[in-house]
Amino acid sequence: MEGSDQSNPCAICLGGMDAGGGQAIFTAECSHTFHFHCISASVAHGHLVCPLCNSQWRELPFVRPEQPVPPALPQQPPMPRHEPIHHVQPPPIRRRPMHGVQPPLQPAEPAVFDDDEQVEPPSGVDGQGQAAAASGGSMVVVTHTEYSAVARDSSHDNFAVLVHVKAPGITGGEGSAGDATRASLDLVTVLDVSGSMSGEKLALLKQAMGFVIDNLRPHDRLSVVSFSNGAHRVTRLLRMSDAGKGLARSAVASLVARGGTNIAEGLRTAAKVLDERRHRNPVSSVILLSDGQDNYTMTRRGQGSIPNYEALVPPSFMRTATGDWSAPIHTFGFGNDHDAAAMHVIAEAASGTFSYIENEAVIQDAFAQCIGGLLTVVVQEARVAISCGHPGVRISSIKSGRYESSVDEDGRSASIAVGELYADEERRFLLFLAVPVADGDAETTLIKVSCGYHDAAGGADVNVTAEDTVLSRPEHVVDAERSIEVERERVRVEASEDIAAARAAAERGAHQEAVEILENRQRAVEQSEAARGGDPTSAALGAELREMRMRLASPASYLRSGRAYALAGISFHAQQRANWRSVEHQSAATGGMQTLSASVNSIAGASRVSSDAAAAEGTANDANETSSFATPAMRAMLLRSRKAREASAGQQQPEVGEETASSGPMEEVTK
Template identity: 65%
Template sequence: MEGTKQTNPCAICLGGMGAGGGQAIFTAECSHTFHFHCISASVEHGNLLCPLCNAQWRELPFVRPPASMPTSQPPSVDAVQPRRVRAHSEDPVVFDDDEQVGPPDSRRQAGAASDEAVVVKTHGHYSAVARDSSDDNFAVLVHLKAPGIAGSGTEAAGDAPAQRAPVDLVTVLDVSRSMHGSKLALLKQAMRFVIDILGPDDRLSVVSFSSRARRVTRLTRMSDAGKALCVRAVESLTARTGTNIAEGLRTAAKVLDERRYRNGVSSVVLLTDGQDNYTPTRQAFGRGLPNYAALVPPSFARTGTSTGDRATPVHTFGFGNDHDAAAMHAVSEATGGTFSFIENEAVIQDAFAQCVGGLLSVVVQEARIAVQCLDPGVRIGSVKSGLYESSVDEDGRAALIVVGELYADEERRFLLFLVVPRAEATDGDLTALIKVSCLYRDAAAGADVNVMAEDMVVARPEHAVDAERSVEVERERVRVEATEDMAAARAAAERGEHQEAVEILESRRGAVAQSDAARGGDPMIVALEIELRDMRRRVSSRQNYARSGRAYMLAGMSAHMQQRGCSSQLQLPSVIAFQDGAVTTTAATHQVSQQAATLPYATPAMLAMLLRSRRAREASAAGAQRQPGAPEGAQGSEPTVPKELN
């Protein structure tokens, strides 16, 4: 049988497929053709989709055993036979072997039924609008703050148990060849810490991936025996060839989708230092934008509806300068997770600690904010909600914001821009603007809760020259405008317009520095100015942007657009400690010397877990130094951590 005449190259190797080339050709059921050895190698690694059209194949290439094939000449087309192939794995076909969840904790249920609830407040940009004036862009801030829980502060840094919802956590770990040596040792150290901080009602499954993915442990309760099992499993990890991120995520989805039991909170943590070289995220022959959706399992993707359905967030960690930051950011954004850039390998454990500290303090789920206009002439023009889904009714009389999960003490701020009409002669001294409510599910008790804010009103005097301006609204406007300029600068850098990106960031940094919030020493705004200065440096050239600028900017945008702490901001504080029962930080970077600052968006539980991690690292390093005759750089010792990160 002669090879089929082809005018297009093989989409995998880009080599010719003309007749007489001496290579077998495989024609898929979707009619695309490839060199047989190219596509069979891809299928061998578990890729069952067409690299060109992403069609799901039912008939896959199969090679007869070598014994039946001549060894002196290349395989003929006759050797290519379609065959239904079952995914090769040492794991069970269905991951329904998860360990049973613990019995309900009466203390947790009682604690969840307390009087504490989400606090909802509103702030108008100005306290008054003149009666004979209208305002088509009147800003109103809607502010949420989640309740705290026992153990979210100082206890979280120690051993006291927190009254919280238990977690099902899947860690998806890159064990490709580039992770060998100190990187893998630090990853194992970080995982030992994560295992240690999980409670007996939490469950953990470890998934590793290189050229293929493997479920290392089933979803296991973190009893003493379960922790010992997971530690042994983590210690068994070895570096191998290939980086198949998509299969790692598919395996994690399989673990969660097929479990028999469920804890109240579910999440996935993904760490990689490379780029997926098995999943076709690029369009054919390099044309068009990457299709990172191919990396996200369907069950992980947010539905984009306001029904309150819970998706599983994937919190991604890009490690070093060679990972695909755009892919990691896309995965986290599609699932409602965060993207963190770990530039220094010594802080892998701290990065995991901050993230897991938040996951172990989820108090609110499926939160939704409903806004209703009160005065007949008031309309909602727009909503600034970052990555949170929002909608405004066609008549502008109502709006909805889908918030989702909140950690203990976590806050969210959203700006609404209203149309405020002139006051009629028959109107009183006040105009009622909006009514705001928040409906959510208590994560520990599983009960629905609805809270209302006081009606937002504005005074309508004859003259409003001396109307008081809200500091809260101004602060949020500074943050939102800075976030929008970060996105604009990133777009310019992606086009290769690095000078334009620098100018955007410098202009915004100057505006932030001159804001009333910055002059008043607002910790968030002070940290924001530092971040903009650092971004400006990282986008200044093609080399800087490729090395770290893209990842740093995407991580910053992820944090600001979700108002949730990410590990890329770990470099901001130099000192973190407890003072009067609260976590405090001090910044000593750039021109901000010994000025109080905070890790943006970090909650007390996240900061407390970060402190616990740093104490553990210090104890580990001190123990290694006390070991007699321990060679420098021996396995298990810790790399030197820059002073500003300690």
């Protein structure tokens, strides 16, 4: 429609607001905007709630005198003559917003968020006995010993064993999520719309949310929550049918940036959405994005000056004492002015990841990588159980990062709470054992490992048992070969511990100490057997340490980006899950980064990124793309986002003869 405002369409017909065609506009108390003729019929039949967010309306569209007042509308009694005039409150003045900007009105939200749209099971899944069909198999559990053989008369106090679990893939259906069989998702996005998000930031956020909406399927549900001074549930949990997607897009388009930053209220609203819903999809998750610091809720711990960031997290997102699982919160720090410490604590408390979006232009890619995983959850409530085989074997300790682990007092058994896994996602845990002398035995059974979990799509409980971990005990061992799997994980774990130590040093102002810690660890990584053997994971780790060293080298660089980069690195290693961290192609890191930057294109079959798209994002080949923790579906969704942005840029300046990757089903992209 010529002359229409397409950026803020009518939430019912999704048409533009005609600025010059004489169409009447109604702006509801919940800040959603409609054509008068679209909403008047609904009001005439007594429907006094917003069709988008379900808020109860107290004020109705203006009815012209020549039009009869609908009988269904309650008539207000006249004011008694004896009522003092000064008690009468004048009605609020409602003006048509200028240039699509909504007035700063507080929505009339329902007291209980039990108005979620009913879930719809995906086609092809009847909920009965679908475990194998839904996930394409069971989890794989294997173990690797530090050495394959130890002499009979030798004992070890810290013999390393790697427990490696891998989630099944997804079969059938179109797209990376295997739509015919995958578990449906309830997603709540909690979006910062404070004043600092105005302009290009808000436009990029809306674009990223458009991509998220486009890639959800009819059996998924989405609720959008915005926060500034307070928080507002912009949409209830809507199924992402064509109609639901249209309403969600309209809601996102209506967002306006103003006010302060109240992260806690945004999360409380998200918790209310999830806690009070009548229906539940098998998978639930929250995405939180903020570019600032909470200036409403933050308190201090005791007499010190350390903020109590955990006060930002509603109790329902915390793991309970009985070990119940809750919806994870994946946090995104947007730009260089966000509170990285707060976002990291929120993610850790709610079993999510913290991502640092330094280059604001790639927000869509960051969201894409995240939902590429969320749309492929195949394993829930996974728990690894370990028991010793030989009577003399004891479990000394476990390196499990942020995953809760426990060892019994006698050292004879242990467990690791793994939780939720995406399709093809892997976890590695290092165990250290006390191994006794063999006493003439030819072999020693070290441990027995099993993993129990809930199949997210099929609904069945599954238990997988690995082969017994057996150590050969010959009389003599000469030049025993070390396991590359165990060595690689040991190097990564030690590096992650030094990253945390360097960040702690930088936090207290000891930047030179932080640099020395990282330099020493980088040298150790480069000299490890894995790195000398050309292991790409070790090469990526060396590049990460080099980049982090530069960012932690001075107070200015640390405050600008070092803290966020280090905390995102800690989250990355502790969760063993891909997150988003931008890496500038600085000369000091060029060698490692060039090796890494080719990986995502070679994996996905893409040739090169257009110069326009590369210039727009600034860091076209971020090192996190090549994370060993990124699943095929995450890489495929990231590629889909990049191709979408590239196509958008190409509409203005097409590039002739460019070879591109397939934009078809995700299975094809990831082959």
